[in-house]
Amino acid sequence: MGLLVDIFTNSLLSIFLGFLFALGGVILLFLAIQGWYKNRTFTPLSYVAGAVVFCFFLYQSILICGAFACKSFGDEIEARINEIVALRASFMPDYEFSQEQTDEIFKEATAVFPVIAEYVDWADFEGHTPLDIAASMHETLDKFLNIYILKRLGWCLLFLVIGAFLVIKTMDVQRAIASRRRTGSSARTHSSDDF
DSSP, rough: OOOHHHHHHHHHHHHHHHHHHHHHHHHHHHHHHHHHTEEOOOOHHHHHHHHHHHHHHHHHHHHHHHHHHHHHTTTHHHHHHHHHHHHHHHOEEEEOOOOOHHHHHHHHHHHHHHHHHHHHHOOOEEETOTTTHHHHHHHHHHHHHHHHHHHHHHHHHHHHHHHHHHHHHHHHOOOOOHHHHHHHHHHHHHHHHOO
């Protein structure tokens, strides 16, 4: 039951942090655009484009936070793998696993943490011994998750660039400049009428 609670808690935390990350990213996007284009205003279409970007960014952000949560299980997975191979380690420390055996070990270890299997679905640790296979799997899992996180960050950056382009294209030139010109010319007219 404790494992289920951990998975549920980490899932909710990933969703919450992903939401905050995405919201912050889209707010910063709008603030940056507003700072760069002071003579333009956002239209309702700009906000629709921002909402679409937020949805894509939210999805990627939740996946990133989930991958970080999976990285936190690395030590526990390593301990689980050590438990699985402990018998062989005590009797045959120099035994080298085949590819099929390492795949079975990895599947058995991820059965306890099924969410890990969503990020890494195969394992080939042929030639590893019972003494080093757990550390090697932990290291490889970290590498897979780091690459996964970098890919998701790349998607986030792409969505922000596309979103910035769409928001800028849907902005309207601010009419305040034209009204200032009219106000300035009418002020000059009033001052000439006073004489």
